Amino acid sequence: MPDAKIENQEENDQQINIELSEEIAEGVYANLAMIAHSNSEFVVDFIRLMPGVPKAKVKSRVILTPEHARRLLNALEDNIAKYEDNFGPIRESNESVPFPMNFGGPMGEA
Numbered sequence: 001m002p003d004a005k006i007e008n009q010e011e012n013d014q015q016i017n018i019e020l021s022e023e024i025a026e027g028v029y030a031n032l033a034m035i036a037h038s039n040s041e042f043v044v045d046f047i048r049l050m051p052g053v054p055k056a057k058v059k060s061r062v063i064l065t066p067e068h069a070r071r072l073l074n075a076l077e078d079n080i081a082k083y084e085d086n087f088g089p090i091r092e093s094n095e096s097v098p099f100p101m102n103f104g105g106p107m108g109e110a
Helices: 002-013 066-087
Strands: 032-037 042-048 057-064
Touching (some): 057 066
Antiparallel strands (some): 032 042, 042 057
């Protein structure tokens, strides 16, 4: 049993206190994401695209290392599976974005 106490103590030592301000807790609505990458980072822009408006605004930009991008992908896959277990499959639209979305860098899909 001493080993279990050591493992639990190590887990407790690695806890992180996360602060969430009121402004950030409100969240930002986005209905489009664009992803670009270099050899050292992934850049994810979250965009709000309004119907009939030719201009869209980037509402938030998140920059991740490749390792953290992989962790985010794994976390999203896990959470989507849990969501679908509770609420059924997420229906996907076959609509494509009606305009070019290349801002000069390597592109991914979201």
